[in-house]
Amino acid sequence: MKVLVANRGEIACRILKTLREMGIPSVAVHSDGDGDALHVDLADEVAALAAPSGYLDAPLLIETARRLSADAVHPGYGFLSQSAPFAEACRAAGLTFIGPSPEAMRLLGDKRGARRTAEECGLPVIPGASECDTLESARRAAYAIGYPVLIKAAGGGGGKGMRLVGDDGALAEAFAAARREAEVAFADPRLLVEKYLAPARHVEAQILGDGREAVALGERECSLQRRYQKVIEEAPSPGIPESTRRALLDAAVTLARKAKYASAGTVEFLVGPGGEHFFLEVNTRLQVEHPVTELLTGVDIVAAQVELALGGRLPEPPTPRGHAIEARLNAEDPHRGFLPSSGPVLMLDWPSRPWLRVDSGIRQGQEVRPDYDPLLAKLIAWGASREQARRRLVEALRDLTLLGVATNQAFLIQVLESEEFRRGETYTSTLEARRWPLPEVPAEAVAAARRALATRPAEGAGDGGVAADRHSPWQEPDGSGRLVP
């Protein structure tokens, strides 16, 4: 067996590492300009894809897999991971798609199909309308359920193609933008409209199925989000009643059985302050935050996906142990509206400490490009208690050095140290509900900057060997580049 990993970044690295551990030969792919990426070095063979959108080019990926005699394709998350037509095309080409069957994806992975399936299973579903392909139909749906509403892409997640709309006047523009984003991110412009609920926790159940039976590996709470993208995730959830936890996990298993689900997946719910819960959607793929569950259960979810794709049976669900928290390190500036940043990674030193896992997709010298998702790495800490895991993660983030690209490092520490987080009062609105002060720059850092700037670097290049500052995200929009503070 040989597996082609149709992805990039940290998730391609993470999958390739498990494949190597399992003794399975692997193929990495990379687009134009991504040839220096870290994942390329972790595979036995490598193939180039033309254009930055190569990771979305289904025919090219399948042709590449056949040319290099791969037997299976692991899609990772994002890109084509939730595309039933891609899973079908793999099957037609004689390739094993490491994920659920196209039929299960249509039932659950498609947000429209999932709503119907959940209703058939008697799950409480969030009010909304699943067929909103024209502005008129979206307007009718929004009128029927009442503003505020969320517009969502039917074909994928990760906050792309998603817009919160407060009133009718804002609908047309939000609809057009969501459609464009969905087209770019998932090659699928279909949209749906849902009621926006707040305050609410985002809680999800990790499931594994073998086509006959299904088990839940526990829940994760992922309420802390900005722009509908999760920033910090943890397990177990710090704030739901035991009866709610039980009900969510049971509902997730019911859905998985109904769809004869044969892979790893995640069933997402919104939980209100009183424990009332609504089914949201199913992610029929590996989830970004899966390591949180891996640390609690000891199950390698990627290895389980590979085994289930080969027709293996379910593992016994282990008893979760302790607490795990994950922080997503993004190339973005939280204090400038989370604007993405790009540029060369000039200096990189990952933390290494007991009970810490770092899933990274970058290395020193590499260029962070604006073509892809801003996720650079995930830091995940385990503790016997939530507080212990929290302290370990904060210390890990303090140990991290990453220069050359603006990141949310200081913001992550702020959030983990905040009263809201310590008390476990985490809702989907928490991060955007208040201002986060600019992190204090130590006087010693300013002094070091002045010393460094007093001596000119070598002609034409800095320490990183970068000819110009064209990509460095330092410039304020006014171009003044003043020494601050």
Place this chain on the structure above:
Amino acid sequence: MKFEIAVRNGRRFRLAVARTSQGVWIGWPGGAKYFGPERAEAAAAGAAQAEVRAPMTGRVVAVPVLSGQTVLAGEVLVILQAMKMEYRLTAPGPGVVDTIHCAPGEMVDLGAVLVTMAPVPEPEAATVASPARARPRRRARQR
């Protein structure tokens, strides 16, 4: 690229230093920042001429204005896309679109001038003094 040791109140901590061609990145426990050279003349020039610059490297999705068009504060000048998200650059105040320096589909670098603005001809109109910033679409909810 190097590490330096700083001491405060008898406690040691590490600083990371990486020069670029014009400035320097400094990292400290828990954070990092870019320090550019002092450029007072650039700040002064920015105030005199309103240039709407790209706040990030990305692709131009749309330019919903025409040169010569009068715009109100907050009107969308350019829609940029990076890392699969869209960002709108809006007019910081009322003004006239003088020159458009970008076109849909084009990749633009951070700091590139995308639109030059001119003041509204009426003497009582507020002049455009500060450049636009990209703002996420849901800014109203963010704060």
